[in-house]
Amino acid sequence: MAKIVAGVATSHVPAIGAAIDNGKSGEDYWKPLFKGFEPSKKWIAELNPDVIILVYNDHASAFSLEIIPTFAIGCAESFAPADEGWGARPVPVVQGHPELAWHIAQSTILDEFDMTIVNKMDVDHGLTVPLSLMYGQPAAWPCPVIPLAVNVVQYPPPTGHRCYMLGKAIRRAVESFDKPLRVAIFGTGGMSHQLQGPRAGLINSKFDNDYLERFSKDPESIVRIPHIEYVREAGSEAIELVMWLIMRGAIDEHAKEIYRFYHVPASNTAVGHMILENV
Amino acid sequence: MSEVEFEDIPGTLLFDAERSRKGYHLNMFCMSLMKEENRAAFRADEEGYKKQFPMTAEQSKAITDRDWNKMLELGGNIYFTSKLGAFDSLSFQQLAAKMTGSTQQEYADMMLHGGRSVEGNRSKSDWKNRG
Numbered sequence: 001m002a003k004i005v006a007g008v009a010t011s012h013v014p015a016i017g018a019a020i021d022n023g024k025s026g027e028d029y030w031k032p033l034f035k036g037f038e039p040s041k042k043w044i045a046e047l048n049p050d051v052i053i054l055v056y057n058d059h060a061s062a063f064s065l066e067i068i069p070t071f072a073i074g075c076a077e078s079f080a081p082a083d084e085g086w087g088a089r090p091v092p093v094v095q096g097h098p099e100l101a102w103h104i105a106q107s108t109i110l111d112e113f114d115m116t117i118v119n120k121m122d123v124d125h126g127l128t129v130p131l132s133l134m135y136g137q138p139a140a141w142p143c144p145v146i147p148l149a150v151n152v153v154q155y156p157p158p159t160g161h162r163c164y165m166l167g168k169a170i171r172r173a174v175e176s177f178d179k180p181l182r183v184a185i186f187g188t189g190g191m192s193h194q195l196q197g198p199r200a201g202l203i204n205s206k207f208d209n210d211y212l213e214r215f216s217k218d219p220e221s222i223v224r225i226p227h228i229e230y231v232r233e234a235g236s237e238a239i240e241l242v243m244w245l246i247m248r249g250a251i252d253e254h255a256k257e258i259y260r261f262y263h264v265p266a267s268n269t270a271v272g273h274m275i276l277e278n279v
Numbered sequence: 280m281s282e283v284e285f286e287d288i289p290g291t292l293l294f295d296a297e298r299s300r301k302g303y304h305l306n307m308f309c310m311s312l313m314k315e316e317n318r319a320a321f322r323a324d325e326e327g328y329k330k331q332f333p334m335t336a337e338q339s340k341a342i343t344d345r346d347w348n349k350m351l352e353l354g355g356n357i358y359f360t361s362k363l364g365a366f367d368s369l370s371f372q373q374l375a376a377k378m379t380g381s382t383q384q385e386y387a388d389m390m391l392h393g394g395r396s397v398e399g400n401r402s403k404s405d406w407k408n409r410g
Contacts (some may be wrong), residue, residue, distance in 0.1 A: 011384040014371065064310045065303055085313055085365035136390040153358055155282075158379045160356050192394075197348060199290030200375035201386060203394025228284050234402055265390040267372045 002100070002174045002181040006047060006258075007251040008040070009215065009244045010133055012056060012188040014125040014226075015267035017089055020132050033271060037133050039168045043258060044134050044274060049184035051097045052145045053104070053170065054127055055246045056188045057152045059084070061124035068154050069116035070115045071166065073108075074147035075101040082122035085104040091128050091137075097144035100177055107173035113166050119229065123147055130188045133273075152189070152240050156227060163242045164223040167249020174250075187247025189240025191262075192233075193269035202235040203270050209262060211241065212272055219248045237269075252278045289406040290379075294356045302354020308332040308342070309359035312366050321366070347378050 016033065019025050025034045061082040063069065079094040105117050115207075127147055135142060148170075152159055165183075174183050191211065194202040214222045223245055230239045255276040263271045285293040292298065299306075308329060311317045321328040329339055341349040342363065350360045357374075364374045376386035389395060399405045 060306075060310060060362070061313070065299060065306050065330070067358075083313060083315075085362045090287070153294065153356060154299055155293050194291065195361075195371055195375060195397075197290045197292055197351055197378055199288070199395065199400055200379050201389055201395040202397060202400060203390075204397045205393065207397070231285060231293070232288050233293065233397055236288075236293070264393055267370070268375050268390065268394075270394070 001010040002177040002179055002183055003278075004033075004171055004174050004270055005049065005182045005278055006184045007247040007255070007276045008044075008130070008134065008184060008186045009272065010130050010186065010188055010248055011269060011271040011273070012126045012129040012191055013266040013269045013271065014084070014129065016271075017125045017129040020137065021090055033263050033266055036263055036271075036273065038087075039259055040134055040261075040273065041136060042049050044184075047182075047184065049143055050181040051100055051143055051183045053148060053185045053250075054101060054130065054145050054188065055148045055150060055186060055243045056126035056130070057243060058149045059124055059126060059242060060153065062121045062149070063151075065154070066074035068151050069118075069149070070151050070158050071113065071202065072116040072118045072121075072149040073101055073105050074118050074121050074144050074149070074155070075105060076119050076121065078232055079121055079123045079127075079145075081128055082124040084124050089125065089128055091132060092140045093124055094127065094141060094147070095144045097146055100174070100181065100183075101146045103177050104170060107176060108166065108169045111172060112167040113169050118149075121147065121149070126188060130186055145198060147219060148246070148270070150243050150246070152242065157239055157242055159227070160225055160242045160245045161223045163245040164219070164249040167246040167251075170246070171250040182252065185247045185250045190238055191242045191270040191272035192235050193237045194235030195268055199235075201268060203264055204234045205264060205270065207234045208270050208272055212260060212262065212274060215244065215248060216255075216260070216274060216276065219245070219253060248276075251276050287402050289400060289403045292351050298354045299356075300354070301340075301358065304332045304334045305338045305342070305350065305353060305355050306359040308334065309355070309362045312362045318366055347374060367368075
């Protein structure tokens with residue numbers, strides 16, 4: 001049987017991708033950020049998962065306002081990096097895992113989560129920046145990736161609690177897959193940031209660090225945080241943090257925290273990162 | 280929970296159903312700039328190109344003026360308007376500086392010093408009181 005062995009939470013700031021792609025990661029501005037991910041790169045090289053389920057949001061790249069799925073699972077053979085308006089990122093094409101993805105879709109739908117099945121989808125920085133942070137610049141990504149896109153652009157996004165419960169359903173799905181795969185799940189986005197309007201640039205380190213601590217030790221205490229609290233306290237785009245809760249739901253409540261990192265700023269955003277392992 | 284609560288957050292517009300309906304064509308115009316052939320057509324004739332999208336005159340003017348906050352007020356969403364920003368070679372940070380009325384340097388310095396504090400920025404009453 002397949003099992004979920006670890007969870008990775010990380011922000012997915014587009015400027016981080018641009019820094020990597022343009023060879024700027026050694027600059028003073030970026031050095032502390034990339035240094036913070038060095039232990040994570042070593043850790044994932046050792047873990048060497050067979051598949052990654054990557055929870056992220058599309059930023060008006062694959063989905064415009066024509067179709068706005070709340071939860072969309074990528075079941076295709078592969079996913080091309082999206083052209084986000086200035087050409088696609090020079091990163092490898094993402095290979096999917098259609099067999100496991102379809103199994104998860106089927107299992108979660110019968111488990112009463114109404115997933116949207118996607119057979120053609122380009123993936124934007126929301127998905128590729130976390131891979132770059134964890135794996136650097138390989139010629140090919142080391143394992144297949146199942147994209148799970150969550151709507152956080154059009155209000156309302158799913159609630160934190162719904163996301164957490166979906167994580168648990170994904171775990172049940174993976175554990176009922178009849179192949180001995182070791183699966184990692186990524187929850188991406190956040191932490192505090194606001195990109196829009198006169199309040200842009202909002203950062204709330206206190207909120208973020210409290211969130212990281214509770215995310216690790218007491219996830220049940222944060223699943224009921226209402227949307228208004230994310231937006232008011234941590235900025236309109238901090239609502240992306242509900243995606244972390246899908247990852248968290250798929251991991252043991254009392255998981256082992258392997259690593260934690262927090263850094264301000266990356267462009268407009270507070271970068272948070274955590275690695276959890278199932279025991 | 281009511282959406283009315285969100286309206287009390289200063290300098291922040293929730294992209295809710297009403298704004299999404301109002302801004303649909305403005306946002307779809309921005310979305311069209313994802314394609315190089317459309318960027319070329321827009322570059323060649325901005326006013327003519329915009330006519331394909333049934334926007335209001337006010338929305339169209341906000342685009343011509345590159346009035347980024349106005350676009351949001353008229354139903355634009357930042358992930359869409361940022362595509363017009365990308366067309367103008369503006370990064371998210373440069374756009375944010377413009378929307379906050381700061382120079383790029385001032386904005387970048389604010390971010391380097393930990394960003395905009397939530398203190399004094401939670402409620403419209405905070406902004407009113409600061410005069």
